Amino acid sequence: xxxxxxxxxxxxxxxxxxxxxxxxxxxxxxxxxxxxxxxxxxxxxxxxxxxxxxxxxxxxxxxxxxxxxxxxxxxxxxxxxxxxxxxxxxxxxxxxxxxxxxxxxxxxxxxxxxxxxxxxxxxxxxxxxxxxxxxxxxxxxxxxxxxxxxxxxxxxxxxxxxxxxxxxxxxxxxxxxxxxxxxxxxxxxxxxxxxxxxxxxxxxxxxxxxxxxxxxxxxxxxxxxxxxxxxxxxxxxxxxxxxxxxxxxxxxxxxxxxxxxxxxxxxxxxxxxxxxxxxxxxxxxxxxxxxxxxxxxxxxxxxxxxxxxxxxxxxxxxxxxxxxxxxxxxxxxxxxxxxxxxxxxxxxxxxxxxxxxxxxxxxxxxxxxxxxxxxxxxxxxxxxxxxxxxxxxxxxxxxxxxxxxxxxxxxxxxx
Amino acid sequence: xxxxxxxxxxxxxxxxxxxxxxxxxxxxxxxxxxxxxxxxxxxxxxxxxxxxxxxxxxxxxxxxxxxxxxxxxxxxxxxxxxxxxxxxxxxxxxxxxxxxxxxxxxxxxxxxxxxxxxxxxxxxxxxxxxxxxxxxxxxxxxxxxxxxxxxxxxxxxxxxxxxxxxxxxxxxxxxxxxxxxxxxxxxxxxxxxxxxxxxxxxxxxxxxxxxxxxxxxxxxxxxxxxxxxxxxxxxxxxxxxxxxxxxxxxxxxxxxxxxxxxxxxxxxxxxxxxxxxxxxxxxxxxxxxxxxxxxxxxxxxxxxxxxxxxxxxxxxxxxxxxxxxxxxxxxxxxxxxxxxxxxxxxxxxxxxxxxxxxxxxxxxxxxxxxxxxxxxxxxxxxxxxxxxxxxxxxxxxxxxxxx
Numbered sequence: 001x002x003x004x005x006x007x008x009x010x011x012x013x014x015x016x017x018x019x020x021x022x023x024x025x026x027x028x029x030x031x032x033x034x035x036x037x038x039x040x041x042x043x044x045x046x047x048x049x050x051x052x053x054x055x056x057x058x059x060x061x062x063x064x065x066x067x068x069x070x071x072x073x074x075x076x077x078x079x080x081x082x083x084x085x086x087x088x089x090x091x092x093x094x095x096x097x098x099x100x101x102x103x104x105x106x107x108x109x110x111x112x113x114x115x116x117x118x119x120x121x122x123x124x125x126x127x128x129x130x131x132x133x134x135x136x137x138x139x140x141x142x143x144x145x146x147x148x149x150x151x152x153x154x155x156x157x158x159x160x161x162x163x164x165x166x167x168x169x170x171x172x173x174x175x176x177x178x179x180x181x182x183x184x185x186x187x188x189x190x191x192x193x194x195x196x197x198x199x200x201x202x203x204x205x206x207x208x209x210x211x212x213x214x215x216x217x218x219x220x221x222x223x224x225x226x227x228x229x230x231x232x233x234x235x236x237x238x239x240x241x242x243x244x245x246x247x248x249x250x251x252x253x254x255x256x257x258x259x260x261x262x263x264x265x266x267x268x269x270x271x272x273x274x275x276x277x278x279x280x281x282x283x284x285x286x287x288x289x290x291x292x293x294x295x296x297x298x299x300x301x302x303x304x305x306x307x308x309x310x311x312x313x314x315x316x317x318x319x320x321x322x323x324x325x326x327x328x329x330x331x332x333x334x335x336x337x338x339x340x341x342x343x344x345x346x347x348x349x350x351x352x353x354x355x356x357x358x359x360x361x362x363x364x365x366x367x368x369x370x371x372x373x374x375x376x377x378x379x380x381x382x383x384x385x386x387x388x389x390x391x392x393x394x395x396x397x398x399x400x401x402x403x404x405x406x407x408x409x410x411x412x413x414x415x
Numbered sequence: 416x417x418x419x420x421x422x423x424x425x426x427x428x429x430x431x432x433x434x435x436x437x438x439x440x441x442x443x444x445x446x447x448x449x450x451x452x453x454x455x456x457x458x459x460x461x462x463x464x465x466x467x468x469x470x471x472x473x474x475x476x477x478x479x480x481x482x483x484x485x486x487x488x489x490x491x492x493x494x495x496x497x498x499x500x501x502x503x504x505x506x507x508x509x510x511x512x513x514x515x516x517x518x519x520x521x522x523x524x525x526x527x528x529x530x531x532x533x534x535x536x537x538x539x540x541x542x543x544x545x546x547x548x549x550x551x552x553x554x555x556x557x558x559x560x561x562x563x564x565x566x567x568x569x570x571x572x573x574x575x576x577x578x579x580x581x582x583x584x585x586x587x588x589x590x591x592x593x594x595x596x597x598x599x600x601x602x603x604x605x606x607x608x609x610x611x612x613x614x615x616x617x618x619x620x621x622x623x624x625x626x627x628x629x630x631x632x633x634x635x636x637x638x639x640x641x642x643x644x645x646x647x648x649x650x651x652x653x654x655x656x657x658x659x660x661x662x663x664x665x666x667x668x669x670x671x672x673x674x675x676x677x678x679x680x681x682x683x684x685x686x687x688x689x690x691x692x693x694x695x696x697x698x699x700x701x702x703x704x705x706x707x708x709x710x711x712x713x714x715x716x717x718x719x720x721x722x723x724x725x726x727x728x729x730x731x732x733x734x735x736x737x738x739x740x741x742x743x744x745x746x747x748x749x750x751x752x753x754x755x756x757x758x759x760x761x762x763x764x765x766x767x768x769x770x771x772x773x774x775x776x777x778x779x780x781x782x783x784x785x786x787x788x789x790x791x792x793x794x795x796x797x798x799x800x801x802x803x804x805x806x807x808x809x810x811x812x813x814x815x816x817x818x
Binding site for chain 1: 602607613652
């Protein structure tokens, strides 16, 4: 008689314990009555989104059932979007560490080594609704190195990383040769007496690096006993094999054409970054199916060291790219006069881009470009719970991010 | 009287030297010294270990080392020794300055290359340099002569001491110095950036690990990976610290971090991986969060000490106590912990039998800045302050003369 009672008690306590553990790990929150712009799909009105364990459990209209015991947050009058993704984000203000300047071609160096989770620029981005960023090395090297995609919140770069080796940056134009000098007699007392000193020289460096990688590729296939290629060449080889995305930073018309030409010459695909003069080469971009990361479309001028590239930014570029069917994303990029990402999209909308396209260009499109659309950039069941609750439609100038969530957790500071 | 004593001592020493050299080479060494005080701290505790303190006791110094401590001193040796009595004062182990270039930065950074792990700091040591004189005045009895933080892999550091006339190297190869700080990222040679510096180290460690035949530079990295040599890495910002800790984890060694300004942000990793820290000297004008860093390190169980100018050590420890650090830990941070962090625990940092006869004498508590610093002894010699002759313990010997 006593045994069954003990058993029942034991079972009950085990069940209770398990339930307690499960709730601690999987607290369920439901956001109801919201206007949801899920990214890449039509708007859902009077929507409910259920979040648990850092993922989205369910998303839909008022018919979505709120699970028992869920914490309910009424978002009446507010708009929810996916967390914004800045596909070209400058992390720290410390220019010196953005490039390893002892060489012009450093494909294997990782900007991830430079990440400080407490960088105030992450906090600023977060408070403006940006939950993931693609960070690349700076623009002072011809081939700067490897970019990474990280979330904008965490205590350790490792926990923030979504994709460690996401891209390799190539830079066209005047910036990489800026500061290099030719030897014309006299004392040579600096390592900056070196090639390239001209735009032609920059392109020579790119060609040389790809040539070496191409040769190394044929060698490794031919003779297995050869010494392994240098770490930099190995990265270049991955680009040639289509395993790693090349991002070419080019602003003026001539640099844009060069970027496309070199890619064709060596047979790799490249994303075009910054691309202020893209409206002038729209047909070529369309023909090559190139993807464009447009830097700060709101800016009428370029300030900083990129100003000398001689590009002429136009507010109408976004509309031109859209009309030609060119895939593009909006970024803050290298222009110091860039606005917060959401404001860049707002200006793009103002200059003729449809609201859905404007928002997609900072959410689902960058996610696709970075190969991470299975996790971020849109709101759907099973995706990361990275989202922003806005006071108004985010493209409204009055909109502010009321709360920003990464992996379901609120990470924005109260205003 | 004192002049007379000095002369007599010199005479005795000369005599002893002659004996050693010519007359009786095996019999005699310099005369033993019996140092007495009402309180002798043999070693400060570290972590859960308590300090070892003797009351109304003595140390017997022989050949520059602690030959016997307290009750272990044989009666015969006690009778024969010259007595120095510090009365009511406290004798503590001398301070250890974990890492310094002692103002000789130019000689301790090979400017042409950033990767020079096999260079030896001991070979840039000038035993007559005037900076050595400041050490005893500040209570510092030994120091880690470290390569300058201007090189990513600077070289092998030494353990050195000041002396009555000239300094000397105690251990020529004590640790290896690395640096990821801004100082190491010159604009005129590789690397110019943190990512370049980290890649340089990762690549070198990788080659050292897999290479069949490695040169003398990579051989040093192998010694670091096998635990034969302690690695001291200069790192301040989060990214530098995180890079250093990841490097150490990947290549399986526990480093000591020098600087560690942002240690607070990587505290859990420091504690979990048994990493020690050499802090920059504390500045009373610093933010309170920085002044409380020693307390936080102690709470997390991370061993730490201070570096900087010799005269900043005691002040930094006192300031750390002012901002919440336990006194016992602060005392250890001046003596035992730095000795441990540079791998010299068996030779310096405490007054155990066999250690160097390096000690300081204070009237009152070491960490009370009002306490008078009475004397500093290094290798059994009084380099700073007073050396009061004590009452003879036996009538059969002469306090100043020979046996």
